[in-house]
Amino acid sequence: MADQDLVVETVRDILTGFEPFVLTAERRWDSGLWSALADAGLTGVGLPEEAGGSGGELADAVAIVRTLAAGAAAVPVAEQLLVALPALLVADLELPSPELPTTFAIGDAVSVHPVDNGDGPGRFTLSGTVPNVAWAGAAQHVVVLAPAPSGVTGAVLALVDASSLPAGDGFNLAGEPRGTLVLDQVGTSGALLTAAQASEVRARFALARSVQLAAALERVLDWTVQYAGERHQFGRPLGKFQAIQMELAEMAGEVVAVTALVDAAVQALDRGSPDVVLAAAAAKVRAGAAVEVVARLAHQVHGAIGFTQEHKLHHLTRRLWSWRDEAGSELVWSRVLASGLLADGGDGLWPALTRIV
């Protein structure tokens, strides 16, 4: 990943000026950080320049998302760089400016009607509510994945201008906005996706959260190792006690496992693997499962101070507990993964396990 060192350094430099803070309804995102990232062209990385992006590879975008996630940055970069804008490219729709935040949401309960029947990208009217819209109230646009109009197979990807729409308040366990978007005959540009394309967009969303989880899990391990070295009890650092060492080693095992699988799933996406949905499913399940162990042990080692907002630990553990259930929980993606692995019958399990990543 050495190729991404420069972009990671750039993001880290910017982050030094923007410490994580406790998100509230009044201060629901870090608009200053977003501006700094956008000014540096980082909110368009991984998107072709001819489409208005900054160029660069998927690996660069992933590196940016990882660095921001580890820094508990309150900006919709994962949604924009890994899901919303790439989905628009898949749908052959025009991208909004990457300098304005665009988020992504799944609107399974939205009803969609075509406005015209012309070829290619068209216009649709959308009605219904979209729950769990990440960064509602902050994002200018929401890319909504909605069911196709009745009688049409596949799905519709629509670009909704959210700036003038009412967004109901809602927050995840970390205080990140997860509002409800109410659509009442809203006209938007959009395009039909095949069922396979729609599945891949959902998988991208799960993979984006998996990348964030992997980065945050790793940083929580780092913080906990560091704390165990600094905190003295009984005359020695906590990290000198075997009981603590066993816990930290268990955390490390989870982190290394998640990183290995998430990296492999990102590579599957990058090479256009036909198994990307299963790869992303596996990554999300594995990353989600690690949260229980890593967050629990991190808090145990940090003791009472880690249970307060006085200490930074909560910025990441509350995000871990939130992200594992967003974009599909382990329950949801386990079903997808197992069904896909067994698609060729019971004897097909091993060939599938050795194929998908």
Place this chain on the structure above:
Amino acid sequence: MSNSLSLAPAPRSEAAEQVRAEVREFLAAELAAGTFRTHVDTWLSGVDPDFSRKLGERGWLGMTWPKEYGGHERTAMERYAVTEELLAAGAPVAAHWIADRQSGPNLLRYGTEKQRQEILPRIARGECYFVIGMSEPDSGSDLASIRTKATRNESGDWVVNGAKVWTSNAHESHYGIVLVRTSPADPASRHAGLSQLLIDLSLPGITVNPIRILDGGHHFNEVVFEDVVVPGDMLLGTEGDGWHQVTAELAFERSGPERFLSTYPLLAEFGRRVVDTGDPAQLVALGRLSARALALRQMSLRIAAALDRGELPNIPAALVKDVGTTFEADVIDEVRRVVDVTPSLDSPDPLARALAEAQLHQPGFTLRGGTNEILRGIVARGLGLR
């Protein structure tokens, strides 16, 4: 995260996928011909010299070794594909497993030219099997406390006295690489004074006593050495450097797919059951277990790629073995939670049989090759804690 724990992603290997397909075809034919039956944990329990020779004929043993020693100069990634296919099929690979995985590379690294010329081609043909002589009745995790002693006699040969335990399949093997004390224990330097000897197990004075494991199977042994005279040139490597040499083997010993696939045949049977029942809870359990297996594969593949780069990533290997062997045991419990089946070694139901085999082998998974407590201590060192 500490650099000592993280490894670069493994590149995809077309050569590995090609040999994987060949192995799969071979295994399907062997299963159809009834030359073996699938079992759990066959790298301990599945001794079948005929099968080992067949693998040798096809060039699937000694794969990474130089051709001049009977090897095939292929990559660790290709070897990885071969070994994981064999394990997933529950094929009888125990006879040659230790020799191919560990003793051969050890001889390549430390053996004399004569030892390499004589022994390595036989291992690669699937004809020569090895045991690891490390643990003793009074020395388990505390390996440096071993007491088996080797002293030089006046003709320069080694005279060995002591006993080694848990020597898998010593009764079917030809050689042992045995860790011995060649100078008295020094409390100030616990790891000094140890050496590795290459010992022909047919020498006079060696007694092999069976130690039966929980299912009654005879795989383990106690190997007793009473005034065994080992030729002086059978010292492996450097006298007094045994601890260092043992440590160098560990990346091979601890990182392979056998550290998370010992119970794969149970998972495979579970998969077939899920297809039959369509039970939603079983489907979810299979998904969760599969995600863990997929992560472990990537971890293990990264180590194979590191071996191809000439690295010996001992700390990541310890981590793979900790996470992997925990998974091997968890498969049993996860399956039990969602399938109502009574484990039985003689059941006509393959799932019941696999569960029984897995359960009775389970305590070994997190002990052999270094207990998980020892492994976590190594990982803690990698984290900079000790």
